[in-house]
Amino acid sequence: MSESNTPRQENDVEPERPETLDDEVVLDLALDTADGAMAPSVIPATSQGGQIPHAAGGSVFRQIVTGNAMVSVLSVVLAIVLGGILMAVTNPKVAETAGYFFAQPGDMLTEVFRPYVALVQGSIFNWAGADIAAQLYPITETLTVSTPLILAGLGVALAFRAGLFNIGAQGQIIFGALFGAYVGFTWHLPFLVHLLLVIVAGFVGGAVWGGVVGLLKARTGAHEVIVTIMLNYIANFLLLFLLTTPAFQRKGSTNPISPFLDQSALFPELLGPQFRLHAGFLLAVLATVFVWWLLKRSTLGFEFRAVGANQSAARTAGINVPRAVILVMAIAGALAGLAGIAQVSGTEKYLSGGVAASIGFDAITVALLGRSTPWGTFFAGLLFGAFRAGGVAMQAETQTPIDIVLVIQSLIVLFIAAPPLVRAIFGLNPRKKKKATGGPGSGTMPAGKIESGAATA
Numbered sequence: 111m112s113e114s115n116t117p118r119q120e121n122d123v124e125p126e127r128p129e130t131l132d133d134e135v136v137l138d139l140a141l142d143t144a145d146g147a148m149a150p151s152v153i154p155a156t157s158q159g160g161q162i163p164h165a166a167g168g169s170v171f172r173q174i175v176t177g178n179a180m181v182s183v184l185s186v187v188l189a190i191v192l193g194g195i196l197m198a199v200t201n202p203k204v205a206e207t208a209g210y211f212f213a214q215p216g217d218m219l220t221e222v223f224r225p226y227v228a229l230v231q232g233s234i235f236n237w238a239g240a241d242i243a244a245q246l247y248p249i250t251e252t253l254t255v256s257t258p259l260i261l262a263g264l265g266v267a268l269a270f271r272a273g274l275f276n277i278g279a280q281g282q283i284i285f286g287a288l289f290g291a292y293v294g295f296t297w298h299l300p301f302l303v304h305l306l307l308v309i310v311a312g313f314v315g316g317a318v319w320g321g322v323v324g325l326l327k328a329r330t331g332a333h334e335v336i337v338t339i340m341l342n343y344i345a346n347f348l349l350l351f352l353l354t355t356p357a358f359q360r361k362g363s364t365n366p367i368s369p370f371l372d373q374s375a376l377f378p379e380l381l382g383p384q385f386r387l388h389a390g391f392l393l394a395v396l397a398t399v400f401v402w403w404l405l406k407r408s409t410l411g412f413e414f415r416a417v418g419a420n421q422s423a424a425r426t427a428g429i430n431v432p433r434a435v436i437l438v439m440a441i442a443g444a445l446a447g448l449a450g451i452a453q454v455s456g457t458e459k460y461l462s463g464g465v466a467a468s469i470g471f472d473a474i475t476v477a478l479l480g481r482s483t484p485w486g487t488f489f490a491g492l493l494f495g496a497f498r499a500g501g502v503a504m505q506a507e508t509q510t511p512i513d514i515v516l517v518i519q520s521l522i523v524l525f526i527a528a529p530p531l532v533r534a535i536f537g538l539n540p541r542k543k544k545k546a547t548g549g550p551g552s553g554t555m556p557a558g559k560i561e562s563g564a565a566t567a
Contacts, residue, residue, distance in 0.1 A: 179486075181532050182479055185525035186493070188532065190226075193518040197510055198222045225510045232503020233496035243384055248499060250387040254457060256495025258283070258449035258469050260394040263476035263487040264401050265320070265445035269334075270482040271405060272438040273418035278323055278338025279446040280470025281345030282316040286447020288349060289315030291454045291461035292358070294371035304374040305455070309393070312451035313444045319345065320443015321436060328432035334439070342470070350463050358461065368461035377456040390456035394488075397445060402484040404441075414438050446470065475523050494519065 198204045198221075207218040231238065233252045239245035262279045269276035290312035297304065319341060326332040352358045353366035360369045377388035405411040416424040417434045425431050453465050476494055480486030501515035525532050532538075 178529065179481060180538070181529045182481060182486075182526060184532050184536055184538075185522050186479070188525055188535065189518045189521035192521055193514055194222065194226060196517065197225050197514055201225075201510070225504050225508045225514075228504040228507040228510075229497075229500035231500075231507075233500030247385065248503070250381060250385045251499040252492065252496045253391050254386045254388070254495075255498045256491045257388075257391045257394045257456065258452045259472055259476050259494050260488055260491035261397055261449035261452060262446045262469050262473035263480065263491050264397055264484065265316070265442040265449075266473045266477035267480060267482040267484070267487045268401055268405075268414070268445065269438060269442040270477055271418050272414040272434065273421070274327070274334050274435065274439065274442075276320070276323075276338060276439070276442050277335050277474065278320065278341050278443070278470075279449075279473045280466050281338070281342040282319045282443040282446035283450040283453070283466040283470050284345040284349050285319040285450070286312035286316035286444075287450030287454045287461055287465045288352070289447070290451045291368055291371060294375035294455060295369040295460075297375075298372060299374060301374040304372060305377070308371075308375045308455055309448070309451055312447045314447070316447015316450065317440045317444035320446065321440035323443070324436035324439030327439070328435040346463075346466075349461075349465075353461070353463060360460075366463050370460050371455060375455055376459060377452075386457065388456040390452035393448060393452065394491075397448060398484045398488045401445070405484065410434075410437065446473070449473075472519070475519060478526050479522060 201221060203221045204218060207214075207221050211218050231248060233248050236245050236248050239247070262283055265282065266276045266279050290308045293311040294304070294308045297307065299307065323334050323337050323341065326337050327334050350366060353368065358368050360367050377390045377393075379385065380387045380389060380391070403411075405415060413424070413429050413434045414437075416427065416429055417431055417438075421431055424434075449469060450465065453469075454461050458465065472494060476490045477487055479493070480488070480490035497515045497519065501512040504510050504515075505512040
């Protein structure tokens with residue numbers, strides 16, 4: 111009997127054939143890698159034997175956004191250390207006490223650490239306060255200052271997760287504040303209704319300004335960085351113009367400021383009139399939970415992450431990429447618009463030309479430090495809020511320029527953008543790349559079995 115007619119034995123094992131990956135499997139792999147925040151570890155198979163080439167190194171932008179959490183922490187530590195050295199070198203009292211360091215080393219160490227002690231006292235807890243209210247005031251200031259940073263940072267981080275660089279948080283904050291403030295000082299309604307309408311107006315204002323970016327990106331291919339930068343200028347100068355018109359300028363004032371918002375349009379104070387902390391902080395917490403749910407639990411968030419991981423695979427899987435781009439930019443703008451509401455309905459209580467300050471640009475750093483995750487962005491916002499609140503106390507008590515805080519923030523950005531530098535300084539070994547199982551120099555590896563959206567050898 112010929113070999114072809116021999117029945118197959120049960121113990122015979124059919125040789126495993128290399129499998130090819132379609133774009134839908136690649137999409138699953140991409141989303142399983144760091145929950146969709148990182149570039150996919152494999153790319154569609156080639157036609158040569160179904161072998162999968164190693165994923166090419168991600169773009170600089172993606173590497174920055176998805177940097178290791180430990181690198182983020184060490185970046186902060188390194189920036190604080192270098193900031194301390196800079197303060198010590200420029201402080202004349204440190205130079206004076208260094209002259210008798212070996213006789214009384216404690217004096218020099220005290221002068222070196224005094225600015226950071228003042229920073230902690232001004233941002234977390236003032237143990238020298240006369241009463242409990244004075245002691246807790248610093249932490250309430252940190253939470254107050256952090257609120258718009260968190261909200262704007264969430265808007266930037268959400269766009270990052272979809273692969274978009276949202277530089278336009280500044281303009282989106284302005285539009286949110288513009289819409290919300292107008293409703294706040296022109297409409298006269300009961301408290302809860304009025305406040306909710308102000309929040310909705312700010313949400314819509316930011317969404318409109320962010321949605322314009324998404325629309326231009328999706329329909330014309332215009333780069334979101336260029337578009338958002340230009341829209342920031344438009345929003346800023348439009349605000350300055352409107353504050354000189356009768357519709358927005360406060361009556362009897364020559365300054366470009368709006369009337370005060372009605373009391374019914376303001377966030378209630380959480381701890382009483384002696385503190386500036388308002389319910390806008392609770393809004394920031396709710397926004398963080400919302401973004402977490404959106405990215406982790408919703409179909410729309412899955413689409414955002416899919417588009418950010420691999421647009422080609424997302425399109426093949428049936429996702430409407432232009433629609434996702436428009437929606438993610440609209441929601442990102444809406445979150446930044448809420449930061450504007452936190453300013454006009456919580457902290458300042460009126461609209462001015464400096465309502466956005468540098469919040470929109472600081473939000474980029476907050477999102478990067480938080481690795482574009484909702485809760486990472488939340489805690490990064492708290493850290494930068496502490497820097498801002500404590501910097502004032504540091505300057506008042508130690509005559510250390512508050513600009514040193516900006517130096518520390520800039521150093522954080524520098525180190526986050528250069529993970530190899532941080533790893534080299536601290537002696538960390540970078541992740542070792544898996545060796546290819548193909549022939550030498552082939553740069554390919556055979557595809558393993560694909561089960562439940564994960565590749566297993």
